[in-house]
Amino acid sequence: MSDSTPDDPHSGQTPLLQTVGLTKRYGTFLANDHIDIEIWPKQIHALLGENGAGKSTLVKAIYGLIQPSEGEMRWQGESMVLSGPSEARARGIGMVFQHFSLFDNLTVAENVALGLDGKESFKDMSARLEQVSHVYGLPLDPKREVWQLSVGERQRIEIVRALMQNPKFLILDEPTAVLTPQEADQLFIVLDRLKAEGRAILYISHKLEEVKRLCDTATILRGGRKISTCNPKAETAASLARMMVGAEIKEVKAAAQRTITVPRLVVNDLSLAPDDPHGVTLDRISLELKGGEILGIAGVAGNGQDEFFAALSGERLAQDPGTIVIEGIAAGHLSITRRRKLGAAFVPEERLGHGTAPRMKLSENALLTGHAASHMVKRGFIDTAATLRTVDRATETFDVRKAKRDPEAASLSGGNLQKFVVGREILRNPAVLVVSQPTWGVDAGAAAVIRQALLDLAAGGAAVLVTSQDLDELTEIADRIAVMFHGRLSPPLPTAQASREKLGLLMGGSPLDHDQKDTTEKDTAHAVGA
Amino acid sequence: MQLVLEKRAERSNTIALVSPLIAIALTIVTMSILFAILGKNPIAALGVYFIDPLTDSYSLQEIAVKATPLVMIAVGLSLCYLANAWNIGAEGQFLIGAVAGSWIAVKTQGTEAGHWVLPAMLLMGAIAGALYALIPAICKVKFGASEILTSLMLVYVADLFLDYLVRGPWRDPAGFNFPTTAEFDSVATVPVLIEGGRLHLGALIALAVVAATAVLLGRTIKGFEIRVVGAAPRAARFGGFNANQLIVLTFAVSGALAGLAGIIEVAGPVGHLQPGISPGYGFTAIIVAFLGRLNPIGILIAGLFLALTFIGGEQAQIAMKIPLDVTKVFQGILLFYVLACDSLILYRFRLISTPRQVPSGTG
Numbered sequence: 078m079s080d081s082t083p084d085d086p087h088s089g090q091t092p093l094l095q096t097v098g099l100t101k102r103y104g105t106f107l108a109n110d111h112i113d114i115e116i117w118p119k120q121i122h123a124l125l126g127e128n129g130a131g132k133s134t135l136v137k138a139i140y141g142l143i144q145p146s147e148g149e150m151r152w153q154g155e156s157m158v159l160s161g162p163s164e165a166r167a168r169g170i171g172m173v174f175q176h177f178s179l180f181d182n183l184t185v186a187e188n189v190a191l192g193l194d195g196k197e198s199f200k201d202m203s204a205r206l207e208q209v210s211h212v213y214g215l216p217l218d219p220k221r222e223v224w225q226l227s228v229g230e231r232q233r234i235e236i237v238r239a240l241m242q243n244p245k246f247l248i249l250d251e252p253t254a255v256l257t258p259q260e261a262d263q264l265f266i267v268l269d270r271l272k273a274e275g276r277a278i279l280y281i282s283h284k285l286e287e288v289k290r291l292c293d294t295a296t297i298l299r300g301g302r303k304i305s306t307c308n309p310k311a312e313t314a315a316s317l318a319r320m321m322v323g324a325e326i327k328e329v330k331a332a333a334q335r336t337i338t339v340p341r342l343v344v345n346d347l348s349l350a351p352d353d354p355h356g357v358t359l360d361r362i363s364l365e366l367k368g369g370e371i372l373g374i375a376g377v378a379g380n381g382q383d384e385f386f387a388a389l390s391g392e393r394l395a396q397d398p399g400t401i402v403i404e405g406i407a408a409g410h411l412s413i414t415r416r417r418k419l420g421a422a423f424v425p426e427e428r429l430g431h432g433t434a435p436r437m438k439l440s441e442n443a444l445l446t447g448h449a450a451s452h453m454v455k456r457g458f459i460d461t462a463a464t465l466r467t468v469d470r471a472t473e474t475f476d477v478r479k480a481k482r483d484p485e486a487a488s489l490s491g492g493n494l495q496k497f498v499v500g501r502e503i504l505r506n507p508a509v510l511v512v513s514q515p516t517w518g519v520d521a522g523a524a525a526v527i528r529q530a531l532l533d534l535a536a537g538g539a540a541v542l543v544t545s546q547d548l549d550e551l552t553e554i555a556d557r558i559a560v561m562f563h564g565r566l567s568p569p570l571p572t573a574q575a576s577r578e579k580l581g582l583l584m585g586g587s588p589l590d591h592d593q594k595d596t597t598e599k600d601t602a603h604a605v606g607a
Numbered sequence: 608m609q610l611v612l613e614k615r616a617e618r619s620n621t622i623a624l625v626s627p628l629i630a631i632a633l634t635i636v637t638m639s640i641l642f643a644i645l646g647k648n649p650i651a652a653l654g655v656y657f658i659d660p661l662t663d664s665y666s667l668q669e670i671a672v673k674a675t676p677l678v679m680i681a682v683g684l685s686l687c688y689l690a691n692a693w694n695i696g697a698e699g700q701f702l703i704g705a706v707a708g709s710w711i712a713v714k715t716q717g718t719e720a721g722h723w724v725l726p727a728m729l730l731m732g733a734i735a736g737a738l739y740a741l742i743p744a745i746c747k748v749k750f751g752a753s754e755i756l757t758s759l760m761l762v763y764v765a766d767l768f769l770d771y772l773v774r775g776p777w778r779d780p781a782g783f784n785f786p787t788t789a790e791f792d793s794v795a796t797v798p799v800l801i802e803g804g805r806l807h808l809g810a811l812i813a814l815a816v817v818a819a820t821a822v823l824l825g826r827t828i829k830g831f832e833i834r835v836v837g838a839a840p841r842a843a844r845f846g847g848f849n850a851n852q853l854i855v856l857t858f859a860v861s862g863a864l865a866g867l868a869g870i871i872e873v874a875g876p877v878g879h880l881q882p883g884i885s886p887g888y889g890f891t892a893i894i895v896a897f898l899g900r901l902n903p904i905g906i907l908i909a910g911l912f913l914a915l916t917f918i919g920g921e922q923a924q925i926a927m928k929i930p931l932d933v934t935k936v937f938q939g940i941l942l943f944y945v946l947a948c949d950s951l952i953l954y955r956f957r958l959i960s961t962p963r964q965v966p967s968g969t970g
Contacts, residue, residue, distance in 0.1 A: 390845070391847075392844055392845060412847055413844075413845065413846075413847040414847035417847070423845070425845060427841075430839055430841055430842060431841045431842055431845055432842070432845065433839075433842060434835050434838050434839035434842040434843070435839060436838055436839075437834075437835070437838060437839070441831065441835075444828075444831060445835065445842060445845070445846040446845070446846060448828055448831075448846070448847075449847060454828045457827050457828055457829065458826050458827055458828070459826055459827060459828055459831060
């Protein structure tokens with residue numbers, strides 16, 4: 078740990094960190110191609126780019142996780158070679174990862190202690206932890222076990238852990254991806270304060286409005302190259318997006334006159350205890366979804382969305398058949414295959430390992446969900462030609478880019494695999510589509526294709542249920558939005574009335590208006606009525 | 608400079624094919640060193656092991672005879688392993704199959720029973736092997752008991768049960784007190800393919816099993832289910848495939864094949880039931896399954912190769928006084944290298960110029 082304070086008088090003249098021609102090669106693939114970037118103290122510097130633009134590679138090199146193939150890094154003007162993250166930390170570089178590395182069964186203090194060098198006693202460390210979290214307005218109870226905490230609180234642990242090493246330079250990887258709008262606002266206050274103390278922050282994000290509001294400088298990467306460094310406050314969201322994507326993003330065509338028809342998916346008072354001791358109990362969930370309609374479910378991750386998806390898909394069965402009704406047939410006790418035969422289709426959040434078998438070919442992955450309701454299996458034998466036809470049709474309809482006709486699922490980029498997974502289900506012409514995080518970790522181009530496909534499917538008469546943490550996405554495509562919190566589902570709001578503030582409050586667990594909520598809930602339950 | 612193991616972006620299909628060959632080469636190098644330490648000329652020893660058995664008709668037939676049970680058992684095991692069900696007890700299922708089939712042979716001994724006896728024995732052997740394999744499978748599915756332990760422990764139960772029968776109720780009264788049944792009648796014996804030779808009908812059955820399994824795995828939805836459950840359990844569940852059902856099914860099939868191999872061995876090359884009918888076929892078949900990449904055709908080749916080591920081992924014992932246990936050492940080293948080389952399918956070696964610590968996070 079460094080003893081000098083972040084307020085170094087000379088830091089105004091030389092950048093705190095500078096990369097010169099930084100290049101990282103994987104085989105013949107250039108993940109980073111001669112990137113020059115300057116990080117100054119008292120600055121929040123945004124790093125923008127689509128998935129695969131090279132953001133993670135650059136940050137990993139700066140944090141010492143990988144060695145650059147070429148180029149130089151300078152720290153306070155002097156050349157720096159990092160042997161690993163601990164050396165980066167020793168110089169004053171801290172990082173908060175998007176995926177937390179916390180042990181669920183340990184307490185907050187124990188988790189923090191594991192990430193530090195262990196030179197001070199556990200008692201001193203706990204005291205310092207409380208002090209740091211107090212000073213920065215990041216309240217944490219050191220004695221609580223991590224599994225009891227919300228995602229926002231878990232992120233606080235990671236931030237406090239980084240701050241306890243008094244970094245001059247803090248890297249944050251998509252920190253608001255898991256936060257409610259209100260939690261994000263609180264985080265911004267903390268970041269502004271860190272900046273005022275003279276620290277530098279590198280802020281990775283693809284939320285452009287957020288970057289415009291928070292950051293002083295933005296560096297945009299595309300295809301491993303630096304496209305530009307600019308002042309985000311002087312740009313528009315559209316101009317930033319253009320630089321990220323390199324082309325105009327296709328506007329999603331809003332629903333041209335959709336006809337709302339009969340209820341195709343009904344959930345009646347569904348309660349379900351979790352499999353996993355740290356899981357969420359579903360608590361009296363009711364909803365009704367008609368043909369031609371898109372219902373959005375918002376909520377912070379880990380509030381029961383995964384459990385709800387499993388209950389809807391039939392990966393977990395409900396006790397009472399009537400709790401889930403698909404196309405007018407009680408389906409709570411039916412297997413996923415039987416539900417598919419009723420006309421339902423499902424797209425889980427996790428593409429690799431859940432939606433597809435990573436090391437199997439696309440044609441085999443077409444068979445994975447297609448065996449139930451398509452003509453891919455005849456008397457127990459697989460019709461390989463039929464599975465390949467599905468791959469070809471999905472490729473053509475949804476512009477899936479791949480190296481050969483039938484590659485392994487794992488070899489596709491996230492966006493292309495997601496297009497395949499969504500396409501595979503849509504091509505079956507489902508009556509009900511339940512989709513979770515349809516554009517999570519997908520580039521802007523692919524996201525637009527997928528959202529358009531969902532809108533078109535609804536326009537064709539299907540009922541679509543979309544779970545997402547991206548409020549912009551839900552506002553763009555959903556007719557109504559409900560919020561999931563602690564295993565309960567709020568009554569849906571028409572999208573026009575679902576302001577970020579209202580949704581944010583619901584996501585944080587505070588009811589909009591107590592009396593109104595209760596009556597609406599009863600009404601819904603009654604209308605859906607068993 | 609430091610040597611590190613780095614994850615590959617994609618699985619290497621070349622290495623997947625070459626890895627067994629690298630493993631065999633490394634095994635041969637290690638064996639040469641071992642032969643040298645034993646004071647034998649490594650070149651001569653390897654010649655006796657791997658070349659001599661291929662030069663005469665008797666040895667070639669003998670290789671096929673040894674390969675027959677290995678291939679049949681390994682094909683069944685490969686189904687289990689593909690589905691992530693760890694049947695280690697094929698040896699026990701082999702013995703129980705042999706015992707159950709022999710029961711018919713013993714009961715019909717000296718009667719006028721016709722040609723139905725052998726088919727009935729084979730059927731009985733397969734059914735008994737399957738039922739015996741279902742014990743660990745059902746314990747696993749119902750109670751979560753580790754199938755590795757239960758299936759392994761049942762090997763010793765089967766071994767002792769066979770021992771009891773041939774020393775007690777089924778002992779040949781005219782057998783000078785040797786623990787063995789009487790020689791089976793001709794209707795209870797697997798016919799040989801070449802007059803005066805050792806090659807028997809079982810070899811053809813093994814080939815049929817290989818072909819049927821290749822079709823099952825490559826062409827049918829059931830085979831697809833087995834592969835998905837092992838490769839991506841969560842995706843399999845999403846696909847609507849029931850993992851527990853497949854554990855039961857693959858255990859039953861592999862038990863049936865091991866039991867069938869058992870009764871064929873007893874009714875074929877051995878000719879009567881006695882202890883020691885298996886030189887560890889059920890365990891060696893595990894090596895065969897992995898050396899053959901859990902692929903039926905690969906298993907056929909691997910089975911023939913392992914059979915060669917059995918025959919070569921016997922000849923080396925006679926010709927060069929090399930202990931027969933060296934064959935077991937050889938097989939153990941081979942399995943070790945096969946599994947080690949398999950990590951190269953998903954990882955590769957890389958030299959790194961400066962030493963570095965283990966990354967402390969993901970990102």
